[in-house]
Amino acid sequence: MLDGLVGDGGLAEGSVWRVTTLVVAWLLLLAVGAYLITPASLLTVVMADLGVTETTAAALVSMPQVTATVIGIPVGLYLDRIDTRAAVPAAAAVLFVGSLGDWFAASERIVPLLIASRLFAGIGMFVLWVVSINTASSTFPPDRRATATSVIISGYPAGYALGQLGAPRLAGVIDWPGVFPVFGGAALLLSLALYAVVGRFSRSRASTAPISVSGFKRVLRNRNVWMVVAVTILGYSLYMVFNSWMPTYITGRFGVSLAESGAFVALFPAVGVLARPTGGWLSDRLLARRRRPVFATSFVGATVLAVAMFYSTTIAALVAMLVLAGVFIQLQIGLMYQSIQEFVEPSAAGTAVSLASVAGWLGSFLAPVLAGELVATTGTYGVLFALAVGLGVTGALTVWRMAESGGSPSPTH
Structure with missing residues (x-):
């Protein structure tokens, strides 16, 4: 997979710095994700120590996503107009202060x-996320971008x-x-490293x-854009239902400690390290840049x-x-951000x-809170699986109705 990214130049200087940028x-x-999920891994302790309900505790996990949902579009418009390299350490400093x-x-x-x-830390989180994706898009050619x-x-x-x-x-x-500041401080240090390595080579943009x-x-009038937005909301909602509540579910059902259940559930997002790149590779290489088959496989398998x-x-x-579900769900995460770009003009x-990022954060915020409310109302954690099935079926139906973006010579309006 790495050979496919660096291309024929192998270890040429530009390829070395591209790979270095990917790593940093x-x-x-990695640090941003660890910071964000920390309350979920300590949910029982947080509820007991702060004296809050399941719904409030779950909302703490999602507060940064609330900020991302509110500021996402104007921040995206602003980032389209500046050199995003300088935004990296500034955003990380905001996250660290938060x-x-x-x-x-x-x-x-x-x-x-x-x-x-x-909420404040969510500003830095969102900017770091968008800048990282834009860095990939401006560094690699179209056939390797996903x-x-x-x-x-x-x-x-x-x-x-x-x-x-x-965290436990x-x-x-x-x-x-x-x-919290352990992971926030790590993000700040790594942002300085990314600022340095991105400056070592020139990046290309499809449009200036x-x-x-x-x-x-x-x-905003593009139907296909909104279909990708819907897929993104549903995909992230499905992802976060499992990621935020499974430690508590496993602890309650099987009587293991929070640390042990956290170790088990850690496998669910961890498989994304391979599943997300695999989804992009399958689409780029084996499916001739078609995106819909990967989306459909992801939702059906998870359901x-x-x-x-x-x-x-x-x-x-x-x-x-749970681990296998983590593989299926995360095949599509990554393709979402590439697919939506293929439906618009380069300048957009x-x-x-x-x-797409706002859609993802919205789903990430709503799903844990909705799951917590359902658990509190029904008194059973089994309702989590009913919610997951509903999200998966809806996602599959949405993919069936959406157009194919990959390989299109021009945007579809």
Whole structure:
């Protein structure tokens, strides 16, 4: 897969720096993902220590996504007009300040301040996400772009795995509020490294002209763009239903410790390190840049596995199914951001990525909160699987109705 990215130049200087950029951007999103998921890996402790309900605790996981949903489109328009390299350390500094606010608010048990600091950190999180994707798009040629994007964003599920696995253990060494600035500080250091390596080679852009008002209106009127937005919301919602609530479900059903359940659930996002690039590679190389078959396989596979997990009676069977579901769900994550760009003009590519990102954050925010409300209302965690099946079926039907973006010679309007 790496050979397919670097191309015929092999170890030529440009290829070396492209691969270095991929690695550093991957590590940066690793730290960001670990920061974001930290409350989910400590959900039982957070509820007990802060005296909050399941719904409030789950909302803490999603607060950064709320910010991303609100600021996403205007920030995307702004990033289309600047050199995004300088935005990397600035965004990471915002994330780090937010993580310090998390530490203080959680230590003092001030829940409104903790919510506010998580909202503030979401500004940095969103910018880092968009900039990383744009870096891939401007560095690699079109026939490798989906693969490169998928490789970079695979750092995010690895960060989720790091958070699920590492946060409970860090909380055993330091007080749990101190976990936030550990990951926030790592993101700041890695942002400086990315700023340095991106400056070592020139990046190409499909268009240097900023998006016009009429161009933005064409994006908003594009039915295919909104179909990708719907797929993205559903895909991320399905992903977060499992990622945010499975540690608590496993602890309650099988009586294992939170650290043990976190270790099991860490496998779910961790497989995205391979699944996300694989989805991009399959689409680029084996499917002639067609995207719909990967989307459809992702939703159908995850739906079947959600049913199987509901009927699993042993922890070994459940974890095996969960890991396989993680593979299927994450095949499409990465393709979302490439597919939506293929439906718009080159000057609107950054805006399109921001739209897909907003859709992803919206799904990531709504799903854990909705799941928490359903659990609180029904009194059973089994409802999580019913929600997952509903999301998967809806996603598959949406893919059936959407157009194919890959390989199109020009945008579809």
